[in-house]
Amino acid sequence: xxxxxxxxxxxxxxxxxxxxxxxxxxxxxxxxxxxxxxxxxxxxxxxxxxxxxxxxxxxxxxxxxxxxxxxxxxxxxxxxxxxxxxxxxxxxxxxxxxxxxxxxxxxxxxxxxxxxxxxxxxxxxxxxxxxxxxxxxxxxxxxxxxxxxxxxxxxxxxxxxxxxxxxxxxxxxxxxxxxxxxxxxxxxxxxxxxxxxxxxxxxxxxxxxxxxxxxxxxxxxxxxxxxxxxxxxxxxxxxxxxxxxxxxxxxxxxxxxxxxxxxxxxxxxxxxxxxxxxxxxxxxxxxxxxxxxxxxxxxxxxxxxxxxxxxxxxxxxxxxxxxxxxxxxxxxxxxxxxxxxxxxxxxxxxxxxxxxxxxxxxxxxxxxxxxxxxxxxxxxxxxxxxxxxxxxxxxxxxxxxxxxxxxxxxxxxxxx
Amino acid sequence: xxxxxxxxxxxxxxxxxxxxxxxxxxxxxxxxxxxxxxxxxxxxxxxxxxxxxxxxxxxxxxxxxxxxxxxxxxxxxxxxxxxxxxxxxxxxxxxxxxxxxxxxxxxxxxxxxxxxxxxxxxxxxxxxxxxxxxxxxxxxxxxxxxxxxxxxxxxxxxxxxxxxxxxxxxxxxxxxxxxxxxxxxxxxxxxxxxxxxxxxxxxxxxxxxxxxxxxxxxxxxxxxxxxxxxxxxxxxxxxxxxxxxxxxxxxxxxxxxxxxxxxxxxxxxxxxxxxxxxxxxxxxxxxxxxxxxxxxxx
Numbered sequence: 001x002x003x004x005x006x007x008x009x010x011x012x013x014x015x016x017x018x019x020x021x022x023x024x025x026x027x028x029x030x031x032x033x034x035x036x037x038x039x040x041x042x043x044x045x046x047x048x049x050x051x052x053x054x055x056x057x058x059x060x061x062x063x064x065x066x067x068x069x070x071x072x073x074x075x076x077x078x079x080x081x082x083x084x085x086x087x088x089x090x091x092x093x094x095x096x097x098x099x100x101x102x103x104x105x106x107x108x109x110x111x112x113x114x115x116x117x118x119x120x121x122x123x124x125x126x127x128x129x130x131x132x133x134x135x136x137x138x139x140x141x142x143x144x145x146x147x148x149x150x151x152x153x154x155x156x157x158x159x160x161x162x163x164x165x166x167x168x169x170x171x172x173x174x175x176x177x178x179x180x181x182x183x184x185x186x187x188x189x190x191x192x193x194x195x196x197x198x199x200x201x202x203x204x205x206x207x208x209x210x211x212x213x214x215x216x217x218x219x220x221x222x223x224x225x226x227x228x229x230x231x232x233x234x235x236x237x238x239x240x241x242x243x244x245x246x247x248x249x250x251x252x253x254x255x256x257x258x259x260x261x262x263x264x265x266x267x268x269x270x271x272x273x274x275x276x277x278x279x280x281x282x283x284x285x286x287x288x289x290x291x292x293x294x295x296x297x298x299x300x301x302x303x304x305x306x307x308x309x310x311x312x313x314x315x316x317x318x319x320x321x322x323x324x325x326x327x328x329x330x331x332x333x334x335x336x337x338x339x340x341x342x343x344x345x346x347x348x349x350x351x352x353x354x355x356x357x358x359x360x361x362x363x364x365x366x367x368x369x370x371x372x373x374x375x376x377x378x379x380x381x382x383x384x385x386x387x388x389x390x391x392x393x394x395x396x397x398x399x400x401x402x403x404x405x406x407x408x409x410x411x412x413x414x415x416x
Numbered sequence: 417x418x419x420x421x422x423x424x425x426x427x428x429x430x431x432x433x434x435x436x437x438x439x440x441x442x443x444x445x446x447x448x449x450x451x452x453x454x455x456x457x458x459x460x461x462x463x464x465x466x467x468x469x470x471x472x473x474x475x476x477x478x479x480x481x482x483x484x485x486x487x488x489x490x491x492x493x494x495x496x497x498x499x500x501x502x503x504x505x506x507x508x509x510x511x512x513x514x515x516x517x518x519x520x521x522x523x524x525x526x527x528x529x530x531x532x533x534x535x536x537x538x539x540x541x542x543x544x545x546x547x548x549x550x551x552x553x554x555x556x557x558x559x560x561x562x563x564x565x566x567x568x569x570x571x572x573x574x575x576x577x578x579x580x581x582x583x584x585x586x587x588x589x590x591x592x593x594x595x596x597x598x599x600x601x602x603x604x605x606x607x608x609x610x611x612x613x614x615x616x617x618x619x620x621x622x623x624x625x626x627x628x629x630x631x632x633x634x635x636x637x638x639x640x641x642x643x644x645x646x647x648x649x650x651x652x653x654x655x656x657x658x659x660x661x662x663x664x665x666x667x668x669x670x671x672x673x674x675x676x677x678x679x680x681x682x683x684x685x686x687x688x689x690x691x692x693x694x695x696x697x698x699x700x701x702x703x704x705x706x707x708x709x710x711x712x713x714x
Contacts, residue, residue, distance in 0.1 A: 006513045014502065204497030208558065211464050211491040212514040214483060397466065399495070410428055 003213045007221035015196065015225055016232075024188055025233055032237050036244040050096045050119030052076050056083055057101040061108070064135075065101050068128045073121065085113045099125060107137035161364045168362070171280075175334045175361035178284050179354060181237070183327040185230045185288065186353070190296040190323075191316060193226040197303040197392070198312055206396040215393045223296050230292055283360045283370075290377040291353030294384050295323060301388025304395030305408070322350040330354030337363035347373050349380030417442050418566060418597065423462055423472035424621075431621060432458040433469070438616040438626045440599060442477075442565075445592055447612035448601040449706050455621040456601045457494055460568050463599070464491055476566065487516055490564035494571045494601075496555050500544030505530060507543055508557045515562035522561065529557035533583065549580045556584065560591060567591060569600040573607055585611065605703045615702065617709035624709035632705050639675050640698040643686055644668030653689035657682060668694055 015021055055062050055069065055078045062078045069075055076093040083089065085098045090113075097114035110129060114120040131145045140148070155165045162168040197219075200206045209218055302315055329351060333342040337359045346356040346369070356373045359365050391408070418440040425433040433455045440446040450456045461467045463474050465481050476485050498507055505526050512522030530539050533553040538546050543554060552575055560567055572588075573581050588611060592598060602608050608615070609629070616626040625632055640662055643650060646669040654661065659671040673682070683695050700708075 002516070003514065006510075010510050010513075014499065018501075200497075203500060204493075204495040205499060206497070207461075207466070207493040207495060208491065208497060208511070208555070209514075210466050211486075211489070211493070212511065397461070407428060 003217050004221055007213055007218055008225060011196070011221055011225045012228060015192065015229060020192060020195070021229060024192075025236060028184070028233060028237055029240055032240050033244065036241065050114065050116065050121055051124075052093075052095045052097075053125075054079060054089065054093045054095045054098045055101065056085060056098050057081050058103075061101050061103060061132075064132055065099075065129060068132060069099070069125065072124050072128055087115065090115055096120075101129070101132075103136060107133045161362075171362055172334050174280070175358055176331070178280075178361065179327065179330045179334065179358050181234065182284070182288055182291065182330075182354060182357065183323065185234060186292045186295055187320065187323050189226045189230040189233075189292065190299045192229070193222055193296040194299040194303040194312060194316060195309070196222055196225075197300045197396075198306055198309050201304060201396055202307065202309050210396060215396065216389050219297075219300055219389060219392045222300055223293060226296050227289065227292050230288070234288075280361050283357050286374065287353040287357040287377075290374070290381065291326075291350075294350055294353075294377065294381050295319075297381070297384045297388045301384075301391035301395070304392045305398065307399060326351040326354035330358040333358035334362050343369075347376055349377050352377060417477060418446075418463065418599070419475045419478075420459070420463065421472050421474070423459070423469040423474060425458055425462060425467060425469050433462070434621040435472075436616075436618055436621065436623050437472075438623060440597060440614065442597050443592070443595050444613045445588070445598040445600070445611050447608040447615040448599060448618065449605075449608070449615060449702075449709075450601070450618035451710055454618045454710070456618055457570055458621075459618065460491070460570055460599070460601070463566075463568060464489060488562075488565045490515070490559040490562065490567040492555055492559045492567075492569040492572055494574075496552060496575075498543040498551055498554060498558075501542050503540050504535065504543055504546065504554050505539040507554060508561055511558035512561040515564070517562050525561050526557065529561060532587065533557060548575050549577060552576060553580065553583070556587065560587075560596075563594065564596060566597045566599065569598065571602055572600055573602055573604055581607075605701070605706065609702045615705075617706055619710040624711075625705060629702060632702075633699050634675075636700045636705065636708075637675055638672050639677070639700075641671045641673050641677075641679070641682065642668050642694060642696040642698055643671065643692055644694040645692070647690050649690040650686060650692065653686055657685060670698075 051072075052074045053069065054076055055065055057065060057078070058081045059078075061081075066075055066078060076095040079089070079098075081100070081102065085100065089098060090096065096116070097112050097120055100111040100113065102109050102111075108129065110125065112120050112122060112125060131142065131149060134140065134145050134149070135142065138145075162171060200209065299316065299319060302319065303312065306312065306315055326345075329342060329345050332339065333346070333355050336342060342355060342359060345351045346359050346365075348355075352373045356365070356370065360370065420436060420438050423433055423436050424431070436455060436459050438446075448456050448459065458467065462469050463481070465474075465483075465486050474481055479485065481489075502510070505523075508526040508529060509519065509522045512525060513519060517525070527539075530536050533556070535546075535550055535553055538550060543551060546554065552572075556569075556572070559569070569588075572584060576584060585607070588598060588600075598611075600608070600611070612629075614626075614628045615632065617624045625635070627635070641659070643654075645667045646664050650669055651661070654669070654671050657673075657677075659673045662670040662672045664670065679697055686692050686695060
């Protein structure tokens with residue numbers, strides 16, 4: 001135990017002070033800040049792009065159209081029908097487009113003249129002028145049209161997990177954010193573990209270490225240092241997220257993605273509410289630990305076989321594939337938690353930390369399925385630890401040409 | 417006492433150790449000799465339990481080497497390595513802690529070793545900034561900080577300039593005085609001859625010779641008798657007693673005779689044959705014993 005504590009604390013301090021960790025932490029922090037602040041900065045620019053317009057129409061028609069368009073767009077002015085529409089006109093009114101409205105037999109005809117046709121919000125213009133079109137086509141009153149156009153749609157949740165659509169959508173946003181966190185933390189820190197093992201081997205310090213400490217203690221300490229650093233990063237990022245969120249920041253990317261602008265998962269009220277439940281937090285913790293330990297253990301074992309740090313890229317490439325697959329199926333699970341592929345992969349080790357967590361965040365998963373998934377992950381972790389331990393014990397002392405698959409098989413079969 | 421008994425070790429199809437045996441008395445300095453690839457490093461790693469032998473056993477004071485025993489050992493591997501970004505003092509303290517020392521004790525000892533090895537100017541600098549020789553000194557401090565009962569050094573003198581080699585030699589002699597058992601390998605025979613009390617020659621994974629220098633010499637079947645000045649009468653006398661001429665140098669005659677010869681009678685015979693001014697029985701050197709043991713005629 002003393003050996004473990006010495007190696008763990010020594011390794012932890014070395015890694016905390018290391019440049020890759022500090023850079024990763026800084027970049028992650030910047031990403032969090034950007035995620036919160038960019039929507040605030042960019043939203044007005046993006047939302048208002050191409051929305052300033054001039055109405056070109058006869059006075060009565062313009063008087064009817066103006067309040068309708070002004071609900072969602074910025075009306076910069078009105079000019080009479082027949083006015084020449086050119087860039088000079090738009091420039092005069094500081095507008096992006098001119099909306100020409102004329103009465104025709106079937107209702108109204110709308111033509112939009114724009115400086116940049118790709119940024120024209122034609123859908124919003126069409127929606128805004130729909131009552132006018134109906135009025136001219138049917139000769140109904142404005143009140144009748146308003147009543148007819150307002151289809152009263154109400155969604156009532158039958159889910160045992162969420163009581164409202166708003167809550168379900170917010171949960172999707174949170175799940176999305178957490179799956180991204182899970183992916184970034186697992187992958188980034190597993191690669192750190194891999195680099196640390198490769199560094200000790202290629203710097204030839206491994207032999208000195210193995211002569212002093214049991215290789216399994218070294219391996220375990222390395223993997224757990226990676227887990228500790230991941231948790232540290234997560235706490236820093238979540239702390240910054242909470243600070244930014246409770247400071248009145250814009251909606252998070254996750255929530256924005258889900259279309260729940262009011263549900264900021266990092267706002268204190270959001271955290272304290274039902275949206276981010278203790279069950280989801282616990283699931284995140286459990287599946288993060290399981291995923292990280294599995295992947296980083298395998299990474300560490302395989303890294304012990306290489307002789308040059310340059311080979312890290314080629315060896316880690318194929319090993320990253322299950323993590324990427326898990327991430328994508330996890331994202332899929334957020335939108336479609338009942339798909340068969342989602343259900344099946346939520347039991348497959350390496351994939352299930354992402355998929356089962358995503359399922360749990362957005363749907364009600366039977367307890368036996370959660371238990372089975374955790375049990376299979378623990379079983380896989382035991383197998384991976386055995387596999388990595390075998391490789392590590394021998395691999396760290398193996399110099400010269402990289403071993404062939406047959407040699408790796410021999411190592412795994414050997415009694416020590 | 418360290419006892420290595422018939423250890424064997426294979427890596428796939430390669431049999432690195434076929435049958436290696438030797439014993440090292442506590443507090444002695446033991447030299448492990450052998451050409452490159454003979455199995456010295458594998459033997460050392462097996463002693464340290466880094467590798468488990470396929471057959472045979474290694475014991476320390478009659479007990480198998482487990483984790484607790486190994487903690488009391490020190491090791492300087494042939495392939496040196498340090499954490500390049502870690503400061504020298506911090507590194508020495510870290511390895512002391514890995515061998516069970518408490519931090520304050522390890523720090524105190526590290527300072528003493530830094531002074532002893534004359535690397536005080538670099539104590540707070542990252543190891544990567546040190547010269548190869550100075551890095552090697554740091555590694556020796558890392559290996560010996562906890563005053564191991566057994567210190568195994570694989571080619572400790574390689575890469576050291578004469579001044580640093582002398583410092584290391586003095587350090588090893590000090591350790592020996594303090595009771596540390598030393599097992600070291602080197603291709604520098606003169607250093608081993610100066611330092612070691614017993615030897616083992618390994619070749620192709622097998623023990624070819626083992627014992628103290630006196631024991632190894634006594635097992636040598638012949639001796640060189642150097643007699644001079646060279647003369648026809650002397651050569652005739654040599655022929656009469658069945659000695660073979662090994663060479664002639666500086667006016668003297670070197671004769672190869674059985675180790676069991678009656679050298680007093682031989683001296684009388686040569687003195688009667690001619691007037692001689694030199695008669696010397698030359699013992700085989702460690703170098704000769706080594707060459708003969710590995711199958712290269714000495």
